[in-house]
Amino acid sequence: MKKIITLSAIVCSAIFYTQVQKVEPAFWWSGMKNPELQLLVYGKDIQNLQPEFSGGIKIKEVKKVENPNYLFVTIDTNGVQPQKAKLNFKNGNKTVKTIHYEFKQRQQNSANRDSYTSSDVMYLIMPDRFANGNPKNDSTPDTAEKVDRSKTGGRHGGDIAGIVKNLDYLQELGITTLWNTPLLEDNEPGFSYHGYAQSDYYKIDPRYGTNDDFKNLADELHKRKMKLVMDYVTNHWGSKSWIIKDLPSKDWIHYWEGQENGFKRSNYKMTTQFDINASKVDAADCMDGWFDTTMPDMNQSNPMVVTYMAQNAIWWIEYAGLDGFRVDTYSYNDKKGIADWTKKITDEYPKFNIVGEVWMHDQAQMSYWQKDSKIAAIEGYNSYLPSVMDFTLHDALGQVFREDSGWDSGMQRVYDNFANDFLYPDINNILVFAENHDTNRFNQIFPDVKDYKLAMSLILTVRGIPQLYYGSEIGMAGDKNNGGDGEIRKDFPGGWAGDANNAFTKSGRTASQNEYFDYTKKLLNWRKTNEAVHFGKTLHYIPNNNVYVYFRYTDSKRVMVVINNNKETQNLDLKRFSEGLKDFTKGKDIISDKDFDLKTNLSVPAKSSLILELK
DSSP states (O other): OHHHHHHHHHHHHHHHHTOEEEEESSOEETTOSSOEEEEEEEETTOTTOEEEESTTOEEEEEEOOSSTTEEEEEEEOTTOOSEEEEEEEEETTEEEEEEEEEEEOOOTTGGGOOOOOTTOOEEEEOGGGTOOSOGGGSSOTTOSOOBOTTOTTSBOOOOHHHHHHTHHHHHHHTOOEEEESOOEEOOOSSSOTTOOSOSEEEEEOTTTOOHHHHHHHHHHHHHTTOEEEEEEEOSBOOTTOHHHHTOSSGGGBOOOTTSGGGOOBOOOOGGGGTOTTOOHHHHHHHHTSBSBTTBOBBOTTSHHHHHHHHHHHHHHHHHHTOOEEEEETGGGSOHHHHHHHHHHHHHHOTTOEEEEOOOOSOHHHHHTTSTTOHHHHTTTOOOOOOEEEOHHHHHHHTTGGGOOOOSSSTTHHHHHHHHTGGGOSOTTSEEEESOOTTSOOHHHHOOSHHHHHHHHHHHTTSSSEEEEETTGGGTOOOOTTTTOHHHHSOOOTTSSTTOSOOTTSTTTSOHHHHHHHHHHHHHHHHHTTOHHHHHOEEEEEEEETTEEEEEEEOSSOEEEEEEEOSSSOEEEEGGGGHHHHTTOOEEEETTTOOEEEOSSEEEEOTTEEEEEEEO
């Protein structure tokens, strides 16, 4: 009997010993500005355990929630030096679990790290569709969806190794900053390649690689003096998230009682966030409704959720050496909660840039979401979000190149967009683009390379941070309305072994692809050198005959841009532009390298542009 009791005690002890399954974050750094660290501890029925730190680390609070499988342990890291401390879990006087919790040394000057600015050009990649550098991770045992390139909405096998393999291509093109759509694990059984239904906040999806591979991507970019932006998702998680499947408490998500699985779709009416006439029910339907059935809506009005997300964001910044964020569906979040999340990050990293997706079609509404907005200040709100995306410019670019001049058509649409720049508190810090992974491809809407050149002339010389979408620089097209998202997220040619067309090399590209590429490369690499385009002021002129003229200038540099969207050659009387020309009488076109006399008249061929560095 004695032996049986002893064996039973050993078995029970072993079971109890393994109760603590996760601690997140798994490690931290010493010397953070905010000394408070909230540890999420997870395991079966662990609420009766008492945590205790060695090394004099103070536990400020141990919080229990509805679910007995969680403990939230808040500690004070003030004065904590880099070390491997012991985190003991006790049952009474007995220690039943010990975790070695490490506080790491931060990289030098980590808090003051530089970020992307309007001197950069951002390149957006859909990792699953860019290049397959490691076929061995195409399908993995612990992820549900397996590779199948025959499905437009399936996994195709692109990965981090494929991106690293082709960084020299991006550097040659003139890209300075890389934005990948989410790389964290998305373990939905289907249509998981986009990564926006994340199932593990601390783990790179194994079909893309490992956490170390992600860090290596940042390191490889930094070797080339390039930057890495992480696509961060705060509004929703995936239905297969381990936390979603075993919530700490029901109020971690917006759970709609009486609805199947608590799901109720958002009404997507983001104006209810600031519309003073909006009903509370409509506002709740937008903010608390789910983005989709596989994307439970997170409750940022719960401070524990915001702290968990903010710490995770900071963890990735420190761990991988990130240079910035792009935040998905920013304006669908609880606006007070997301402002708190944003401020926690920018307080820790004052120069860190974050651009939020605010997909709206009115400049006043978009500018509401930028940090220090005077419009938002009317109601006492500040998002603390440094940057927003210029969707109204995108809207204009989707129409202007098929239109003749008019009161509100053709290049007048572009002029009118910039006429509202006064609404933004920081006009240089907005993201400008002709397309992205959610829109029809520009080259599908405008299949003539002349229109592409006009659009790039504009995007790469106006105020703000230009963003290009992978493959546009070789003429890739795709119609979302005829084939779905897969049509605008096709595989980059040459990214897979056996591809007939390898557009990563000059010899592998077609003549048409090289025409797109060479124009983009020349414009991008010139842009790196010109401060007037990066940070200069803008002076523009009302378009005449579908010709738009503007100047970007500083005290020492001046650039004149002429975009002729007319189907005929236009002759410009330069007297009209004397304010912009000042005393300059010559200009060199940065594409053709030709010199132009700017004393009297300027002839601009049909459907063409001039980017003139004034002399």
